[in-house]
Amino acid sequence: MIQAIRYEPGTLWLLDQRRLPAEEAWVACSSVEQVARAIESMVVRGAPAIGIAAAYGVALAARRLAQGVGDAPVQGAAEGAVDRAIRRLADTRPTAVNLHWALARMEERYRRERDAGAGLGELAQALEAEARAIQEEDLAMCRRMAEYGADLLPEGARVLTHCNTGALATGGHGTALGVIRTAWSRGRLRHVWVDETRPVLQGARLTAWELLKEGIPHTLIVDGAAASLMRAGRVDAVLVGADRIAANGDTANKIGTYMLAVLARHHGIPFYVVAPWSTVDPALPSGAHIPIEERNPQEVAGYGEARWAPEASPVANPAFDVTPAELITAIITDRGVLRPPYEEGIARLAAEAGRATSAAPERRG
Numbered sequence: 297m298i299q300a301i302r303y304e305p306g307t308l309w310l311l312d313q314r315r316l317p318a319e320e321a322w323v324a325c326s327s328v329e330q331v332a333r334a335i336e337s338m339v340v341r342g343a344p345a346i347g348i349a350a351a352y353g354v355a356l357a358a359r360r361l362a363q364g365v366g367d368a369p370v371q372g373a374a375e376g377a378v379d380r381a382i383r384r385l386a387d388t389r390p391t392a393v394n395l396h397w398a399l400a401r402m403e404e405r406y407r408r409e410r411d412a413g414a415g416l417g418e419l420a421q422a423l424e425a426e427a428r429a430i431q432e433e434d435l436a437m438c439r440r441m442a443e444y445g446a447d448l449l450p451e452g453a454r455v456l457t458h459c460n461t462g463a464l465a466t467g468g469h470g471t472a473l474g475v476i477r478t479a480w481s482r483g484r485l486r487h488v489w490v491d492e493t494r495p496v497l498q499g500a501r502l503t504a505w506e507l508l509k510e511g512i513p514h515t516l517i518v519d520g521a522a523a524s525l526m527r528a529g530r531v532d533a534v535l536v537g538a539d540r541i542a543a544n545g546d547t548a549n550k551i552g553t554y555m556l557a558v559l560a561r562h563h564g565i566p567f568y569v570v571a572p573w574s575t576v577d578p579a580l581p582s583g584a585h586i587p588i589e590e591r592n593p594q595e596v597a598g599y600g601e602a603r604w605a606p607e608a609s610p611v612a613n614p615a616f617d618v619t620p621a622e623l624i625t626a627i628i629t630d631r632g633v634l635r636p637p638y639e640e641g642i643a644r645l646a647a648e649a650g651r652a653t654s655a656a657p658e659r660r661g
Contacts, residue, residue, distance in 0.1 A: 298463035298506060300340065301348055301431065305424065306359050308352045310340045313464055313498075317505040328357045328381040335388040335395075338496065342465020343539045343575055344434050347398030350385040351427035354402040357381035358423045362416035378406050390587040391548055391616050393540040397574045398430055434467030437572040437630035438474045445475030445535070445570055445628045449484050453532045456489040456522060459550035460502035461537035461570065472535040472570040473503060475628070480512045488514040489525060493550060495595045495613065519552050526563040534560045538571035538627075543646075545621030545638025546583025547571075551614055557623035566625040573629050578646035583618035591615045 300311040308325040314337070315321050323339050325331045331353035334340055340349045361377050382399050389395060405426040409419045449455065455476060462473035469477060479485040488507060493499035500516055507514040517525070525531050534556055540548045547553075547569050560567040580586065593611035598604055605611065627634040627641075631648075634641035 297468050298509065299468055300464045301345060301352070301467070303352050303355075303424070303427065303431075305420075306356070306363075308349065308356060310334055310349065311464070312339050313341055313502060314338060316464075316501050325353070326356065327360065328353050328384055331356065332384050332388050335385070341498070342460065343392035343394040343537070344438075344466040344471070344572060345464070346389060346392050347394035347574065348427070348431045348434060348467055350388070350395050351398045351402050351430045352424075353385050354378065354381050354399065354406070355420065355423040355427045358406075358416065358420040362420045378403075389589055391539045391589045392575075393577045394572075394574045401430065402426055431467045434572065434574075435469060437574075438466050438469040438471060439478075440630040441471060441570055441572065441628050442469060442474035442478035444633050445472075445568065446479040446482055446484060448533075448566070448568065448626065448628070448633070449475070449479050450532055451484055452486040453479060453484060454487045454489070454530060455479075455485065455533045455535050456491065456525065456531045456556070457503065457535050458491040458499065458519075458553055458556055459493045459537065460498040460506070461535075462503060462506040464502050464506065465537065470506075471537040471572070472568075473506060475535055475568075475570055476507075476512065477510065480510075486513070488512060489522070489531060490514050490516045491519050491522060491552065491556075492516060493552065494519055498550070519555075522556055523559050526559055526565055531560075531563075531565055533566045533568060535568050535570060538569050538575050539616055540580070540586050541569070541571060541576045541627065541642075542580045542582050542586060543578050543639060543642050544582050545624060545627060545634070545636070545642065546586070547619045547621070547624060547627070548583060548586045548588070548616045549619065551617050554617040554619045554623075557619045561623050567619075567623060568626055568628055569619075569624055570628045573631050573645065573649065576629070576642060576645070578642050583620065586616075586618055588617070589615040 302309040310323045312321045409422045462470035491499045538547045591613045596611045
């Protein structure tokens, strides 16, 4: 299984997704700042993977503190360091709610250990265990979603997917790409159409790389080719991931997702969102409240030292767009498949989880 995140006490290893598919290189992070920069620069990307990396970043803060001052009581010694780590990591990327969910969970574990009188060494071990649990649980959630999603596809399905939602973007297996993996293993999948996903080409560089490694038949297309494929009857379903899902089912995902949803509705093709419950923000009323990250204009205007746009031309580079709930056929979560009206299903799951507070306030600074 492809695994993009590895941890050993004191070091977080991240497969550098900026350099794929040309080179499989790993980046070693031993500090909160290194983890934060890795998230910001997209060494690691994908909402679940960002949350996992941030969780390990908090554990690294405690580990470095314990190495510096010994096994002193947590009270006082770690208070500022852990809080600063959480604030720094929370500010890395605004749209993916998994980041804030994971950090809130790490903060809760920190406070439990502190209140129990743990020493710094014990705190570091506890936070490392919590981060590992988040990663392992994400893998288990991906496998459950994959089973639910594969059941929805017709035999011999030809699916279209956008961006990268595979093992590289999660704790392993993937969300939308996890459904594709499982459907292929069951013999239900015939072909995958892979959107290149401008401007950073996560589909071309990452999704195609994952599918090639596993021998899953696929064809890479430019983003603008999706409409003609649908019109020609060559797409049976669209599968995408999510970075945040509001209480009404509105979904933020990689820029270009909304366009696919409109096209799928026009052509009568099912449009499925695949995301773990940690991606749902049940206290955020609608997609209008989801913050949309604006990234570096150079991602659109050129690559490396090459520039293909005029220097004087202004560039807009929103990393995400919001797909209205009415365009989504179903939301596939690790807790089951949600159908419209999404407010009812999300409210029910939120009540069961006891998590009705928005993750947005957790983003500090």
